[in-house]
Structures are given as C-alpha cells and as structure tokens.
Amino acid sequence: MAELKALIFDVDGTLADTERDGHRVAFNEVFKQEGLDWHWDDALYHQLLAVTGGKERMLYYLQKFNQEWAFDGDESALKQFLAELHAKKTVHYVKLLEQGKIPLRCGVRRLLQEARDQGLRLAIATTTTPRNVTALLEHTLGIESIDWFEVIAAGEMVKKKKPAADVFTLALELLQLPASACVALEDSVNGVISARDAGIKHILVTQNDYTAGQDFSDATLVLDQLGDPGSPATRLAGVDWQGDMLHVQDLIALNRQVNASA
Ligand code: XBP
Numbered sequence: 001m002a003e004l005k006a007l008i009f010d011v012d013g014t015l016a017d018t019e020r021d022g023h024r025v026a027f028n029e030v031f032k033q034e035g036l037d038w039h040w041d042d043a044l045y046h047q048l049l050a051v052t053g054g055k056e057r058m059l060y061y062l063q064k065f066n067q068e069w070a071f072d073g074d075e076s077a078l079k080q081f082l083a084e085l086h087a088k089k090t091v092h093y094v095k096l097l098e099q100g101k102i103p104l105r106c107g108v109r110r111l112l113q114e115a116r117d118q119g120l121r122l123a124i125a126t127t128t129t130p131r132n133v134t135a136l137l138e139h140t141l142g143i144e145s146i147d148w149f150e151v152i153a154a155g156e157m158v159k160k161k162k163p164a165a166d167v168f169t170l171a172l173e174l175l176q177l178p179a180s181a182c183v184a185l186e187d188s189v190n191g192v193i194s195a196r197d198a199g200i201k202h203i204l205v206t207q208n209d210y211t212a213g214q215d216f217s218d219a220t221l222v223l224d225q226l227g228d229p230g231s232p233a234t235r236l237a238g239v240d241w242q243g244d245m246l247h248v249q250d251l252i253a254l255n256r257q258v259n260a261s262a
C-alpha cells in the first residue's frame, strides 16, 4: 500500500482567497484602464467562476453575459485581444500581491511547515498563470518558499484546464509518484473532478464562500478551513474526522484509509 509522499495544492481559493479581492479586482482594473465598460461585481463573478482560467472566463462573459458588446474582428483576433488584456490583468494582480493584499488561508502556513518538517514533498496543480503563483508565495511565505514546491504544474502547461485531469496528471508525472501516494488539496468542484480524473482518490476540500454548496461527493473530507490555534476547522462532509486543526498525521491516516478501501 502506497504511503503518503506528497501534498498537491491548488492555489486559487485553497492557498489563499485570491478571487474576490484579487483576480476580480485586477480584471476590473484592466477593463477600466482599457476603456471597456465591463464590470464584474461579486454576484456576476461568482457565476463566472464556473469557467476556470482568466482568458476563458472573459470569453465566457462575452458569450453569456455581454452579447451586445461588438468586436471588430474574427474569433482569432478576439482571442488575441483577450490574451493581451489578460497579460495586463496579470500585472495588476501581481501588484495586489506585492502590496500584501492577499493573505494565505487559515492553516496553510502551519500545514506546509508540518509537511516540510516531516519530509513530505510539495507540489502545485493550478489553473492560474505561473507568475501569479510565484508572486503569491513570495509575498506571503517569502521568496525561498518557491523552492519548497518541487513541482508547479500550471494551466498554461497543459492542453486542457480544470476540470480536465491534465494539470493533476502533469503534477503526478513530474513528481514521479503514483496517485495513491498523494493527496490533492482543493476548494472547488472543478478541482475535485480534475484530481479525481487524474486517479487521485485522496482529496481534501477546504471550501470557501464561492464554492460552498458545490458537489463534493468525490472528496474524502470537506472542511471549512485547515484550522489554526484559536481558529478551529469544522468538518462539513466526508469521512469521520475530529479535531481543531488538520495535521499531516491526519492526512497520513486518511491516505491509508482511502487506499485500504480502494
Ligand atoms: C483558478 C482560476 C484562475 C483564476 C485566474 O482555478 O480559475 O483562472 O481565477 O487566473 P483553480 P488567470 O483554483 O481551480 O486552479 O487569470 O491567471 O487564469
């Protein structure tokens, strides 16, 4: 039976609540800067999150929520326009991170430290732009933390973004580990599907405001957060779990349980 060897983290919504005060704000800033009358309020953004990836999300917005907007060009010109807009959005987003506007979620720093202390390997499987990941790590945990993660698998490195399995499959390949030796840490149903379809059976969800109510029936355990001293985690669904904080020892025990029942 494969013992737990690595933790594979999603970024947006899992390591940090990056969407509402990060990506959404950066999108709106770039729309304004470029003279577009598009504005994504919180309710609209919640709906737009159905589609992962910033470029794909803008296209979805135009197709579903802003069909009146006219673009003078064919589909490939539109995609080029959105790609340029997206590159500018990344600049705004990284600025927000540099200003320290986006902290890590409760318990993330603690769990990463525990994992490192216990010799577990760390990886990332994310949809977001690699620059966004390194900037988040640098401005929360310090620049050296980028090297804590042996693997950073990102949406742009694969054919299909989440919910497709590609990015988790790539993370497993780069780690050279079987799925049974890894836990995926996610916040959304798209991420759970991606991990599941990559063959990962051990999936821990820490849900957030945007993902509450999604179908997490494929997750092993669903919590509201990882928990820290004075900020306990609450179990919401999945296997039995008791405690105030999710520890590496819990993940090791859960991995055995998941593999034994597979
Ligand atoms: C995250 C995303 C990302 C961000 C924006 O999904 O969907 O698209 O919203 O990042 P997940 P980019 O957490 O499932 O990986 O604008 O760089 O694409």
Ligand code: MG
Pocket (backbone or CB within 6 Å): 010, 011, 012, 013, 014, 186, 187, 188, 191
């Ligand atoms: Mg996420």
